[in-house]
Amino acid sequence: MCREGLLVVVSGPSGAGKGTVLNLLKDSGDDSIRFSVSATTRAPRKGEVDGLNYFFKTKDEFKLMIENDELFEWVEYCDNFYGTPKKYIESTIKDGYDCLLEIEVEGAANVMKAYPQCVSVFILPPSFEELRRRIEKRGTEDVDVVNKRLDRAKKEIAYASNYDYVIVNDSVEDAVESLRSIINAEKLKFKRNIGILKQFE
Amino acid sequence: MCREGLLVVVSGPSGAGKGTVLNLLKDSGDDSIRFSVSATTRAPRKGEVDGLNYFFKTKDEFKLMIENDELFEWVEYCDNFYGTPKKYIESTIKDGYDCLLEIEVEGAANVMKAYPQCVSVFILPPSFEELRRRIEKRGTEDVDVVNKRLDRAKKEIAYASNYDYVIVNDSVEDAVESLRSIINAEKLKFKRNIGILKQFE
Numbered sequence: 001m002c003r004e005g006l007l008v009v010v011s012g013p014s015g016a017g018k019g020t021v022l023n024l025l026k027d028s029g030d031d032s033i034r035f036s037v038s039a040t041t042r043a044p045r046k047g048e049v050d051g052l053n054y055f056f057k058t059k060d061e062f063k064l065m066i067e068n069d070e071l072f073e074w075v076e077y078c079d080n081f082y083g084t085p086k087k088y089i090e091s092t093i094k095d096g097y098d099c100l101l102e103i104e105v106e107g108a109a110n111v112m113k114a115y116p117q118c119v120s121v122f123i124l125p126p127s128f129e130e131l132r133r134r135i136e137k138r139g140t141e142d143v144d145v146v147n148k149r150l151d152r153a154k155k156e157i158a159y160a161s162n163y164d165y166v167i168v169n170d171s172v173e174d175a176v177e178s179l180r181s182i183i184n185a186e187k188l189k190f191k192r193n194i195g196i197l198k199q200f201e
Numbered sequence: 202m203c204r205e206g207l208l209v210v211v212s213g214p215s216g217a218g219k220g221t222v223l224n225l226l227k228d229s230g231d232d233s234i235r236f237s238v239s240a241t242t243r244a245p246r247k248g249e250v251d252g253l254n255y256f257f258k259t260k261d262e263f264k265l266m267i268e269n270d271e272l273f274e275w276v277e278y279c280d281n282f283y284g285t286p287k288k289y290i291e292s293t294i295k296d297g298y299d300c301l302l303e304i305e306v307e308g309a310a311n312v313m314k315a316y317p318q319c320v321s322v323f324i325l326p327p328s329f330e331e332l333r334r335r336i337e338k339r340g341t342e343d344v345d346v347v348n349k350r351l352d353r354a355k356k357e358i359a360y361a362s363n364y365d366y367v368i369v370n371d372s373v374e375d376a377v378e379s380l381r382s383i384i385n386a387e388k389l390k391f392k393r394n395i396g397i398l399k400q401f402e
Contacts, residue, residue, distance in 0.1 A: 122391070128400050157401040165389045166397060178389055185386035188366045188379055190323070196367060199329050200358040 005032075005093040006186055007115055008100045009163075010179075011108045012123030013153035015134040017169040021123060022102055024176050033183075034092045036101040039065065042080040055085060073103075073110035084111065098183055105159040112162070119186050121179065122163040126170045206233075206294040207387055208316055209301045210364075211380075212309045213324030214354035216335040218370040222324060223303055225377050234384075235293045237302040240266065243281040256286060274304075274311035285312065299384055306360035313363070320387050322380065323364040327371045 012018040026035060039055040041062050050056045057065070062081045065071055074083030084101065092099040103111065112120055125131040135149045160166055165182050169175045186192070213219040227236060240256040242263050251257045258266070263282045266272055275284030285302065293300040304312065313321055326332040336350045361367055366383050370376045387393070 124397065124401075131401075154401055157398060160398055161391060161395075163391055165386070166391045166394050167389055168397070178385065181382040181385035182389060184379065184382035185366070188368055188383060190362060190364055190367045193367050194362075196325065196369070197358060197361055200325075200332075200355055 003096055004192075005034075005096050005098040006183060007089055007093055007111075007118040008098060008179075008183060009108050009111055009118050009120040010100060010102050010123065011105050011120075011156070011159070011163070012169075013125070013131070013156040014149065015131045015138075015153055016123045016125045017134070017172065017175070018102065018123045020172050021167075021169060021175045021179065022100065024172055025100070025179060028176070030180075032096075032098055034097045034099050036084060036092075036099055037088055039071070039074075039083045039085050040080060042082075055088075057081075072114050073107040075107065086114075089115075105156050105162075109159070109162060119165070119182065120163040121165045121167060121182060122160040123175065124157065124160065124166055124168050126168055204297055205393075206235075206297050206299045207384060208290055208294055208312075208319040209299060209380075209384060210309050210312055210319050210321040211301060211303050211324065212306050212321075212357070212360070212364070213370075214326070214332070214357040215350065216332045216339075216354055217324045217326045218335070218373065218376070219303065219324045221373050222368075222370060222376045222380065223301065225373055226301070226380060229377070231381075233297075233299055235298045235300050237285060237293075237300055238289055240272070240275075240284045240286050241281060243283075256289075258282075273315050274308040276308065287315075290316075306357050306363075310360070310363060320366070320383065321364040322366045322368060322383060323361040324376065325358065325361065325367055325369050327369055 010018060010022065025033065037051065037055055039057050039062065041057055041059050044050065044054070044056050048054065059081065062083070065083065065085065066074060070086055071083040072086055072089070074081055084103065084107065089099050089101065101111065108120065112118060125134065131153055132146070132150060135153070136146055167175050167178045211219060211223065226234065238252065238256055240258050240263065242258055242260050245251065245255070245257050249255065260282065263284070266284065266286065267275060271287055272284040273287055273290070275282055285304065285308065290300050290302065302312065309321065313319060326335065332354055333347070333351060336354070337347055368376050368379045
């Protein structure tokens with residue numbers, strides 16, 4: 001069957017529990033899955049390892065990556081650059097591993113355009129009330145701050161219609177299983193296995 | 202999530218082990234899955250139950266079903282009619298059950314045309330050699346008969362490109378798991394869950 005890995009783009013608003021889902025998948029020891037590593041110009045924090053947490057770059061190196069079209073997408077944020085290097089993803093896929101890329105909605109739109117054969121998954125919170133509860137639990141009680149975050153989440157959720165799949169994160173375990181089903185099923189798509197009929201001709 | 206069930210069309214040449222895969226799925230006690238029941242004018246065999254194995258019809262009743270457009274597809278074979286009633290499938294799906302329809306390639310093509318939102322799966326034998334072995338094992342040693350069946354299988358396999366998914370039946374258990382993944386993933390497709398974003402607007 002399908003020998004090349006998949007690029008799986010995963011987005012979702014803060015409060016959807018996307019990080020928890022991906023961490024559980026990461027810790028499940030599935031050797032066929034790799035996680036995309038971003039490039040950044042910000043300084044490494046304590047314990048962060050180059051090539052594992054980020055590819056740490058100088059601003060000149062990063063600008064050269066932009067010029068050489070080595071990034072699927074990039075943004076400037078708080079005077080630092082962040083981007084998604086093509087090379088890591090492409091070689092991971094070529095080696096037959098599935099590559100998961102957690103990315104915000106606008107970056108995701110750029111990746112989907114650059115790599116249309118990717119699979120895109122949007123993770124939703126179970127309900128608007130639960131989203132509010134989760135955002136409120138994140139340390140601030142300032143109503144204005146909570147409302148701003150909710151507004152932002154709503155705007156992000158509106159992008160869900162651009163994605164192939166949508167997972168409601170009601171239970172983290174179920175959400176991980178859903179993600180696995182999507183990856184398994186996508187690999188069985190006829191369009192990813194065209195060569196398979198050759199031997200029966 | 203997606204409340205309506207799926208119509209899952211399953212085909213594959215004889216020797217692909219399609220029946221074994223579907224029987225294992227049937228016996229696994231998954232209550233969310235139903236199997237389509239065909240209509241036929243042939244007499245019930247011992248132990249066959251109307252509405253369970255087949256809907257048994259007189260020729261007049263069958264012809265009336267054709268006239269009233271109550272069949273997705275039908276064929277005449279050995280002076281008897283066989284067909285796929287729409288009503289059973291449609292009510293099963295509406296009640297939220299997934300409906301599996303095992304059907305040969307030409308009937309499947311008609312169903313896909315009549316019900317484009319269906320999911321189609323083609324089951325392949327692991328290799329051409331294994332297909333030959335399985336066909337040879339089916340009771341006849343007549344080389345001509347074996348070759349005719351192989352030819353027919355090849356012709357059927359050429360239709361695989363019309364299907365959404367292709368499963369290589371190397372291990373029956375894996376094939377059942379693949380079928381489950383496909384059903385789970387299809388239910389997570391955004392296009393089947395458009396209403397889900399309403400509460401976040």
